[in-house]
Amino acid sequence: MRLLVNNQNTMSSYSSNFLLVPIPEYPVLDCVPNKNVKIVVLGASSVGKTALIVRFLTKRFIGDYEANTGALYSRKINIDGEQVSLQVQDTPCVSLQEDTEVLSCQEQINRAIYWADGYVFVYSITDHSSYRTIKPLYQHVRKIHPSGNIPIILVGNKTDLLRARQVATNEGARLANELGGAHFEASARENYDGVSDAFHHMCLEVSRVIGSSNGEKRRGLHLVRPKSPNMQDLKRRFRQVLSSKAKSSNTSL
Numbered sequence: 249m250r251l252l253v254n255n256q257n258t259m260s261s262y263s264s265n266f267l268l269v270p271i272p273e274y275p276v277l278d279c280v281p282n283k284n285v286k287i288v289v290l291g292a293s294s295v296g297k298t299a300l301i302v303r304f305l306t307k308r309f310i311g312d313y314e315a316n317t318g319a320l321y322s323r324k325i326n327i328d329g330e331q332v333s334l335q336v337q338d339t340p341c342v343s344l345q346e347d348t349e350v351l352s353c354q355e356q357i358n359r360a361i362y363w364a365d366g367y368v369f370v371y372s373i374t375d376h377s378s379y380r381t382i383k384p385l386y387q388h389v390r391k392i393h394p395s396g397n398i399p400i401i402l403v404g405n406k407t408d409l410l411r412a413r414q415v416a417t418n419e420g421a422r423l424a425n426e427l428g429g430a431h432f433e434a435s436a437r438e439n440y441d442g443v444s445d446a447f448h449h450m451c452l453e454v455s456r457v458i459g460s461s462n463g464e465k466r467r468g469l470h471l472v473r474p475k476s477p478n479m480q481d482l483k484r485r486f487r488q489v490l491s492s493k494a495k496s497s498n499t500s501l
């Protein structure tokens with residue numbers, strides 16, 4: 249979901265919520281070289297993907313969200329004393345086709361999976377079907393990245409709703425172990441520390457993988473493209489050529 253907040257200062261005359269970009273992006277050129285951590289958050293409907301991201305980046309839980317359109321959040325954060333440029337991609341929900349293990353997943357999610365270096369799989373501890381989407385989702389990620397080490401974590405959200413629990417802690421831990429990642433339980437609603445621990449762990453894992461590839465991007469697929477010439481620059485040069493041509497044709501008359 250995408251974040252909705254009421255902005256008292258600018259929209260006080262409106263009673264309903266409106267859409268606001270919650271966390272301003274900073275220019276891509278301002279990224280810390282070789283420390284650009286790209287994370288995608290994946291999971292079924294209403295498990296709390298947006299709530300977890302917003303909680304981690306702002307320490308706030310707002311609670312009112314609009315259906316997700318896949319916002320990208322950029323921040324500089326400090327991981328173990330080191331500055332890291334973090335990009336977190338929120339995604340629309342995925343689902344299983346009825347009574348099957350077949351995943352329904354938008355193309356935009358595939359692009360995010362391809363782009364990312366780390367994967368946060370989220371389920372709700374109150375929704376067993378959201379837990380059951382995780383394995384097919386992981387297999388889907390694996391189809392896109394068939395080889396190599398992909399840093400993942402598994403987060404069981406909504407631990408404040410203990411009475412409605414449908415997924416036991418050891419079920420989550422077992423699955424995380426099977427998929428080769430760490431398991432966390434958290435409540436975006438009630439506890440910042442649990443959320444922060446999970447994202448910090450993810451960032452550390454991704455940093456480690458990036459670091460171990462000597463500063464080059466993993467898989468060699470995301471190397472920075474050479475800068476294309478600036479449009480203004482091209483126009484200026486074009487005008488210069490035209491005016492020098494005009495001058496030379498005047499002098500030859």
Ligand SMILES: Nc1nc2c(ncn2[C@@H]2O[C@H](COP(=O)(O)OP(=O)(O)OP(=O)(O)O)[C@@H](O)[C@H]2O)c(=O)[nH]1
Pocket residue numbers: 249250291292293294295296297298299300310311312313314315316339340341405406407408409434435436437438
């Ligand atoms: N009780 C409780 N509710 C939560 C928690 N996290 C999120 N929610 C609520 O769950 C609902 C869905 O949260 P979102 O963050 O929008 O979930 P999402 O996974 O982004 O949803 P989709 O857009 O459907 O993919 C909202 O009503 C949130 O307020 C939590 O930790 N505890």
